Amino acid sequence: MSIYGLVYKDVDQVKGPLVIMRGVPGVAYEEAVRIYSESGREWFGRVLEAGRDKIVIQVLGDTEGLDSNAMVKFTGSTLKMPVSDEMLGRVFNGAGEPIDGGPRIRADDYRDINGAPINPAKRDYPDEFIETGLSSIDGMLSLIRGQKLPIFSESGLPHNEVAAQIARQVVVPGKAERFSIVFAAIGLKYDDVLFFRRQFEEFGALSRSVLFLNLADDPVIERITTPRVALTAAEYLAFDLGMDVLVIITDMTNYCEALRELSSAREEVPSRKGYPGYMYSDLASIYERAGRIIGRPGSITFMPILTMPGGDLTHPIPDLTGYITEGQIFLDLDLYNRGIYPPINVLPSLSRLMKDGIGQGKTREDHKEVSDQLYAAYSQGTKARELVQIVGEAGLSPREKLYLKFARRFENEFVAQGFRERRSIEETLDIAWNILSILPESEFTRISEKTLDKYHPKKRAEAKIKGE
Amino acid sequence: MSELIYEKGVIVHIKGPVVEADEMRGARIREVVYVGEEKLIGEIVRIKGDRAIIQVYEPTGGVKAGEYVERTGEPLSAELGPGLLGLVLDGLGRPLEVVAEKAGGPFIIRGIKVPTLPRDKRWHWSPTVRVGDGVIAGDVLGVVPEGSITHKVMLPPKIEKARVLEVQPEGDYTIEEPIAVVEHIGEKKEVKMYHKWPVRNPRPFREKLAPVELLVTGQRVIDTFFPIVKGGASAVPGGFGTGKTVALYQISKWADADVVVYVGCGERGNEITYLLHTFPELIDPKSGRPLLERSILIANTSNMPVPAREASIFMGITYAEYYRDMGLNVVLTADSTSRWAEALRELSSRLEEIPSERGYPAYLPDYIASFYERAGRVKVMGNRDELGSVAVIGAVSPSGGDLNEPVTQHTMRFVGAFWALDKELAFKRHFPSINWLRSFSKYAGGLKEWWIKNSGYDMMSYRDKAIALLQRSSSLEEVARVVGEAALSDENRLILLSAELIKESFLVQNAYHDIDSYCSPEKQALLLRTLLEFYDRAKPMIDAGVPMSEISEMKSLGDLRRLKFVPEEKFKDTAKEVISQLETEISSLIAKVG
Numbered sequence A: 001m002s003i004y005g006l007v008y009k010d011v012d013q014v015k016g017p018l019v020i021m022r023g024v025p026g027v028a029y030e031e032a033v034r035i036y037s038e039s040g041r042e043w044f045g046r047v048l049e050a051g052r053d054k055i056v057i058q059v060l061g062d063t064e065g066l067d068s069n070a071m072v073k074f075t076g077s078t079l080k081m082p083v084s085d086e087m088l089g090r091v092f093n094g095a096g097e098p099i100d101g102g103p104r105i106r107a108d109d110y111r112d113i114n115g116a117p118i119n120p121a122k123r124d125y126p127d128e129f130i131e132t133g134l135s136s137i138d139g140m141l142s143l144i145r146g147q148k149l150p151i152f153s154e155s156g157l158p159h160n161e162v163a164a165q166i167a168r169q170v171v172v173p174g175k176a177e178r179f180s181i182v183f184a185a186i187g188l189k190y191d192d193v194l195f196f197r198r199q200f201e202e203f204g205a206l207s208r209s210v211l212f213l214n215l216a217d218d219p220v221i222e223r224i225t226t227p228r229v230a231l232t233a234a235e236y237l238a239f240d241l242g243m244d245v246l247v248i249i250t251d252m253t254n255y256c257e258a259l260r261e262l263s264s265a266r267e268e269v270p271s272r273k274g275y276p277g278y279m280y281s282d283l284a285s286i287y288e289r290a291g292r293i294i295g296r297p298g299s300i301t302f303m304p305i306l307t308m309p310g311g312d313l314t315h316p317i318p319d320l321t322g323y324i325t326e327g328q329i330f331l332d333l334d335l336y337n338r339g340i341y342p343p344i345n346v347l348p349s350l351s352r353l354m355k356d357g358i359g360q361g362k363t364r365e366d367h368k369e370v371s372d373q374l375y376a377a378y379s380q381g382t383k384a385r386e387l388v389q390i391v392g393e394a395g396l397s398p399r400e401k402l403y404l405k406f407a408r409r410f411e412n413e414f415v416a417q418g419f420r421e422r423r424s425i426e427e428t429l430d431i432a433w434n435i436l437s438i439l440p441e442s443e444f445t446r447i448s449e450k451t452l453d454k455y456h457p458k459k460r461a462e463a464k465i466k467g468e
Numbered sequence B: 001m002s003e004l005i006y007e008k009g010v011i012v013h014i015k016g017p018v019v020e021a022d023e024m025r026g027a028r029i030r031e032v033v034y035v036g037e038e039k040l041i042g043e044i045v046r047i048k049g050d051r052a053i054i055q056v057y058e059p060t061g062g063v064k065a066g067e068y069v070e071r072t073g074e075p076l077s078a079e080l081g082p083g084l085l086g087l088v089l090d091g092l093g094r095p096l097e098v099v100a101e102k103a104g105g106p107f108i109i110r111g112i113k114v115p116t117l118p119r120d121k122r123w124h125w126s127p128t129v130r131v132g133d134g135v136i137a138g139d140v141l142g143v144v145p146e147g148s149i150t151h152k153v154m155l156p157p158k159i160e161k162a163r164v165l166e167v168q169p170e171g172d173y174t175i176e177e178p179i180a181v182v183e184h185i186g187e188k189k190e191v192k193m194y195h196k197w198p199v200r201n202p203r204p205f206r207e208k209l210a211p212v213e214l215l216v217t218g219q220r221v222i223d224t225f226f227p228i229v230k231g232g233a234s235a236v237p238g239g240f241g242t243g244k245t246v247a248l249y250q251i252s253k254w255a256d257a258d259v260v261v262y263v264g265c266g267e268r269g270n271e272i273t274y275l276l277h278t279f280p281e282l283i284d285p286k287s288g289r290p291l292l293e294r295s296i297l298i299a300n301t302s303n304m305p306v307p308a309r310e311a312s313i314f315m316g317i318t319y320a321e322y323y324r325d326m327g328l329n330v331v332l333t334a335d336s337t338s339r340w341a342e343a344l345r346e347l348s349s350r351l352e353e354i355p356s357e358r359g360y361p362a363y364l365p366d367y368i369a370s371f372y373e374r375a376g377r378v379k380v381m382g383n384r385d386e387l388g389s390v391a392v393i394g395a396v397s398p399s400g401g402d403l404n405e406p407v408t409q410h411t412m413r414f415v416g417a418f419w420a421l422d423k424e425l426a427f428k429r430h431f432p433s434i435n436w437l438r439s440f441s442k443y444a445g446g447l448k449e450w451w452i453k454n455s456g457y458d459m460m461s462y463r464d465k466a467i468a469l470l471q472r473s474s475s476l477e478e479v480a481r482v483v484g485e486a487a488l489s490d491e492n493r494l495i496l497l498s499a500e501l502i503k504e505s506f507l508v509q510n511a512y513h514d515i516d517s518y519c520s521p522e523k524q525a526l527l528l529r530t531l532l533e534f535y536d537r538a539k540p541m542i543d544a545g546v547p548m549s550e551i552s553e554m555k556s557l558g559d560l561r562r563l564k565f566v567p568e569e570k571f572k573d574t575a576k577e578v579i580s581q582l583e584t585e586i587s588s589l590i591a592k593v594g
């Protein structure tokens, strides 16, 4: 083994993923380091604390075989990764190294994997509708180009299928070019990774995809870098090369658990359920990398997937995520058990950017009002359903019975659709009107008379007869 | 100001945004320092002997032990003068447009030092004092037009009493050109159009007064049920997606204030971008000028350095007090004070202080108070009888949506109005999702006269009636949840229907609807009165034996539900019409059964 340059042998202690050293002059905070064991193994790391008397290093990869005889070399710069268009079609690990047997990337540039915050004054406001072909999303939770919209799921639910279907079907209406896909797996099982690969392959997306894989048996600490490396690639594709990039990262819950592990190794004071108090800011430094920038053609649309421990929406992971992202798509066990695919429960779901991306000239003028009315009616319907549990269907008032019927049709005809079924926004809105039309007109509290006259199926039919 | 050369300290330890430096003897707590080769901006937060602990406001990656720390001798301060309105600033008061120019790109880089106020811009100055005049702190020396207001250039608070020696004639000047020279305790002092003020110190005033005037927000559930006053303080707690941000947007847009300071503190980048896209186009009905011209936006988003988040709220409230001192009514909205408190928790934890509840330091309540207590209606400084006010509205983001956490609980003690947002309502798209049973306003009691005088209606009596109806309906709902609505008497079902009408057609207010977005006090009062009449007039139908199924499908009910979408100018006539149709429909229904 030959190690060039200055190395230090002042390691005091190895504690989990942390190496603690006595002071070394000239070490910078966040500097990248290489560590070598006597047996010749090599690790990457970064400086977490730089002091005159003490240095703490976070090591990537598992630290087996690392002890106080290790030699540490400081690289003089922060952790960077090479970027270029050669990343497309390639597979990397969570540290950004190729694992598909192909050559190293010839770098156009080296980028800090932590990125830098986008100046809010230089962001371009996302207001373009993206059609996913799924009625519940397009109709009621519209995805906007440059939005960060996570999927909140539970283990056992088909979030992978939903994400893959979206990746297959998404288009910006009127734009020929398809989305490039940056996919990152964090602590995933090999089967799940294989599923995504097959899907991308099947719909011919592999050549416009970049994959970053950290599997369940890969080093936990690399789960911290995986999303950062993936977003560094995405930023390059979007803001340097001008592509529309869809970033799918799954499972962010594994990321948060790795963060908790690291935090407890550092003996930090925990906040709720042992997660570190800075988890909000840490997640924000990842999620906020989505968006659009004034004067640059590309965009990053970000769809992280996370599984809610115990299906609990108030658990710190979904909770902090929801406070940062621009809404959430909530998958529901109850719907799934009733055989509804995709099992999207629209009530706790939200797309915050929807309002500016829909309507006349974008989707259809009635879109907003239809969506509002669907929400109001479906929530009445679910209330009626809860009541059935207590008083039976016979105990319902006629109005409640009607809403119960509405909820059933809404779930079976609007929300439910095939894994390979793609609906246009027109089709989606027409289905909505069909279901809404079982309600009497006095119930249309969120739809204006003008819209009602133009789009209500009954009125449309009347107008047609009159016209003939 | 003080161009003193201080000695330099030496960095001994870097751990995230907390840097420890040695050889700092003589340094003061809260002093601003420049850290390392890139001269990153920091503030001294602790001193132990020769060592100082510094909170650094920019990312510290690449900083090394052994680099220098430069001292400035000054506390963290805000620049106050003409040119603030219309700016978008980061948490340290740097204009983001200028930062982008200096950075040469859309990403924020560090080490950029730019002043808040433009130095080259000329302002049209008209003096209001003459040579020889005696003046005291807060006295107006002259005025310049700024955006939608007349900006008063005042004698800074630090000069208590002086005599005018020179004053510039009317003309165009930059803020760096002295516009007057005064004699202060035997010393000559140049006065410019701007001065600096340490952000953590409240600006002085002559007297604090009880706030008495409604701050009209145009949001029905707020103005009518849980009002805030000019100079008041309120909090908006709620889980994610419950509508905190939209509520603050609405208030920033519509509140009848002269100046609005919006602090985006640890929230989303796109939310600031949204304001930047909409505010220049929205017209302030009061001045007829773009809303941006009465606004100061502070953006320290969630991915920007955490310590600057901590500073941003103090920066914002200092700007607000400055405009208050001109005798103006100012509103400050902060989204979110929880992220601000978390920044404090993070610092405290890095300083290895003993944590109290949920890891927050024990001094959290004092810290929250130090912000909310800067709200108020005051008699301003100077020799004039002018009043100014700062109303403060803070969003609170409780973890897990649970209002029993420390930030919400402590905040509740320092505010006069509390708008508890409700996830269940938000899921139903009942917005604003202000829960009418869990919210409060201590200001409501004092506003009876205001409503009578300003809307012509005794709104507070309608309010009491509506609240009684809502309360009865919510206890009936409890019952219905167990036995089903069908099992209730028709009389009780009418209460449910009437309460539903108040909820759907008064409390629900769509921020994105051209007409519904703003509702004047007159319209609010008349709308509520009209909706309440439904219950009074429908009751005889029940006694006459008209079945509920027919009552709930009345055509007039649809008209009542849509009444709120009728524009202000047609509202009075339409409301009258709807009531007369309601009367006709009721008589014919009663006639049918009778």
Ligand SMILES: Nc1ncnc2c1ncn2[C@@H]1O[C@H](COP(=O)(O)OP(=O)(O)OP(=O)(O)O)[C@@H](O)[C@H]1O
Pocket: A269, A270, A271, A272, A273, A277, B355, B356, B357, B358, B359, B360
């Ligand atoms: N950063 C912290 N430092 C010290 N104590 C903490 C910290 N965070 C939480 N605690 C304490 O730990 C306990 C549990 O915290 P908390 O109530 O936030 O957890 P939780 O998420 O509600 O967990 P669970 O629901 O499982 O009880 C509380 O008594 C709280 O005071």
Ligand SMILES: Nc1ncnc2c1ncn2[C@@H]1O[C@H](COP(=O)(O)OP(=O)(O)O)[C@@H](O)[C@H]1O
Pocket: A350, A351, A352, A353, A355, B238, B239, B240, B241, B242, B243, B244, B245, B246, B247, B431, B432, B433, B509, B510, B511, B512
């Ligand atoms: N008054 C309102 N009218 C219409 N929609 C609203 C209103 N208030 C909130 N919303 C909806 O709720 C969403 C979430 O609101 P927001 O203020 O961003 O929540 P929070 O800040 O509490 O997370 C918005 O994107 C919008 O769709």
Ligand SMILES: [Mg+2]
Pocket: none
């Ligand atoms: Mg607990």
Ligand SMILES: [Mg+2]
Pocket: B244, B245, B246, B267, B335
């Ligand atoms: Mg918000």
